[in-house]
Amino acid sequence: SGSPSQSCTASHPSSSADARPRQGGPVQFFYQSPTEARRPTVARGEGIYLWDTTGKRYVDASSGPIAVNIGHGNQRVMQAAMRQMEKVSYASRLFFENDANAQLADLIAQHAGPGLERAFFVSGGSEATEAAMKLARQHAVVRGESSRWKVISRNPSYHGSTLGAVGVSGDFVSEGMYGVMTRIMPKAPAPFSYRIPDGQTAETYAMACADELENIIEQEGPQTVLAFIMEPVGGLATGALVSTEAYCRRVREICTRHGVLLIFDEVMSGVGRTGTFLTSHQFQNVQPDLVTLAKGLASGYTPLGAVLASRSMVEEISSTGGFMHGHTYSSNPLSCAIGVATMQETIDNDLPHNSAVMGEYLREKLLALQTRHEVIGDVRGKGLLMALEIVSDKASKTVFPGGINAISTIVNLAMQRGLLLYSRRTAQGRYGEWLMVAPPLIVTREEIDLITDLIDNTLTAFANQL
Numbered sequence: 001s002g003s004p005s006q007s008c009t010a011s012h013p014s015s016s017a018d019a020r021p022r023q024g025g026p027v028q029f030f031y032q033s034p035t036e037a038r039r040p041t042v043a044r045g046e047g048i049y050l051w052d053t054t055g056k057r058y059v060d061a062s063s064g065p066i067a068v069n070i071g072h073g074n075q076r077v078m079q080a081a082m083r084q085m086e087k088v089s090y091a092s093r094l095f096f097e098n099d100a101n102a103q104l105a106d107l108i109a110q111h112a113g114p115g116l117e118r119a120f121f122v123s124g125g126s127e128a129t130e131a132a133m134k135l136a137r138q139h140a141v142v143r144g145e146s147s148r149w150k151v152i153s154r155n156p157s158y159h160g161s162t163l164g165a166v167g168v169s170g171d172f173v174s175e176g177m178y179g180v181m182t183r184i185m186p187k188a189p190a191p192f193s194y195r196i197p198d199g200q201t202a203e204t205y206a207m208a209c210a211d212e213l214e215n216i217i218e219q220e221g222p223q224t225v226l227a228f229i230m231e232p233v234g235g236l237a238t239g240a241l242v243s244t245e246a247y248c249r250r251v252r253e254i255c256t257r258h259g260v261l262l263i264f265d266e267v268m269s270g271v272g273r274t275g276t277f278l279t280s281h282q283f284q285n286v287q288p289d290l291v292t293l294a295k296g297l298a299s300g301y302t303p304l305g306a307v308l309a310s311r312s313m314v315e316e317i318s319s320t321g322g323f324m325h326g327h328t329y330s331s332n333p334l335s336c337a338i339g340v341a342t343m344q345e346t347i348d349n350d351l352p353h354n355s356a357v358m359g360e361y362l363r364e365k366l367l368a369l370q371t372r373h374e375v376i377g378d379v380r381g382k383g384l385l386m387a388l389e390i391v392s393d394k395a396s397k398t399v400f401p402g403g404i405n406a407i408s409t410i411v412n413l414a415m416q417r418g419l420l421l422y423s424r425r426t427a428q429g430r431y432g433e434w435l436m437v438a439p440p441l442i443v444t445r446e447e448i449d450l451i452t453d454l455i456d457n458t459l460t461a462f463a464n465q466l
C-alpha cells in the first residue's frame, strides 16, 4: 500500500529470497527497518502474476493492496495512456475542461446509478475520504446547518492516512502517533460476525451495533453530526467484514432520521470487487449520499480516486461558488484516461460478474481448506474480497500471541512459495488477524485452484513450524 500508516501495521515479510544486506543509502526507508532483509525487486507483471529480477514468479493473490482489479500489463490501458500523453498529459482544471475527465465521469455515473450522478476526481483513497468529508461539510453550511461537523465512523475501520482520515479511522496505530494533531471523531462498533458477545447472534449483534450509532448521534447532539462513514465490505481493518443488508438499512434509516449523510467508503469494495459495480447495489433501499472510490478505479496503473455525489447536492454547492477543495492533480487528464480504459475493461469483460462467480468458487475452496487447517477460524467476505481469519484454536477463536508472529510468518512462507497475500494483525491482536484473499477480478477457476493450493501448502508449512 502507499499508505505509511497501513505499512506500520500491515504485516510485511521479514525475509525474502533476496537477503542481501542493504548497502549505501536507505532503500524505501519509510517502510523498511534497517534489520529487515531486502525485498525482491519487481521486474514485470502480467495478468495475476508478478516476476522479480531473479525470474521468480509470484501470484498476486491480493491484487497488491486490493487495487489491481484488471490485472497487470493490460494493453488497453497502456495504449490509452500513450494516446492521452500524445495529446496532453496535464492541463489544469482551473483553465480547461478535458475529455478524459468528462468521459470518466459519464461512465461512472452510468454504472453508479441514480443519486450518484456526479464525480470529483482525486489522487487516491485518503484524498477521497478528505474530499467526501469536506463536500458533506460544505453542503451542510450551504443549507444553513453549520453546526454539523462531526463525522462518525466505526471501530475498527480504515479510511486513509491523511490527518482528517486518521480522525475517522479506528484502531490504527497511527491514531496513537498522530491523533494529537487531528480531531479523533466518535466511533460506533463495527458489526463483527465472528466473535460476537454472549447471548447474541450475528444478526442481533449487527442491529445492536446500528442502534449504538443512533445512541452516539443522540449523545453527541444530532445537530452537530454531519455524516457517518463506513465500508460496506471492510478491507484490511476488519478482514473483509460484510455489513448485512439489514444492518445497512437500519443505518440508512438512522442517518435519514437525524439528517446525517451516509458515506460509503468503497475505495476497496467498489468498481466490481464484491460482485457488483458498487457494493451498495446489492442492497434494497440503501442509497448512500456519498461514495468514495480509488484502488480498482485505475487498478494501480496510476494514482486515482473519486467522490461520487448526487446532482442535486453538487448543484447546491455549485450555486454558492463551487466546491472549496482541489489539488494540482484533481481531474488530471492522464489519470482520467487511464481510469476510462480501466472502466472499459471492467465493463466489457463484465468483471463484476466474474468477481461474483469466482468469489463463490473461492469461498467454497477456502471453506474446504478450513476443514483441514486448525488455524483458519473464519472465512468471510463477498465476491473477490475475501479474508481468512487466523486463530491458534478454532473452538475458542483465540488469537495467536504477538510473539508467535503468526501472520508475518505465514506471509513469509507464502512469499517463499510465490504467493503474495496482503495481511494484518490488529493492534495487540485485539480484533484478530487475517490474510486477505482478493486476486484480480480477471482470475480464472484454474488460477483460484493454484492460489488455494499454495495457501494449503503454506498453512501446512506453518503448522509444521509451530
Ligand code: PMP
Binding pocket: 001, 002, 003, 006, 065, 124, 125, 126, 127, 129, 158, 159, 160, 161, 231, 235, 236, 265, 266, 267, 268, 294, 295
Ligand atoms: N479507504 C479504504 C477502505 C481503504 O482500504 C484504503 C486503502 N487501503 C483507503 C481508504 C485509503 O486509500 P489510499 O491508500 O489510496 O489513500
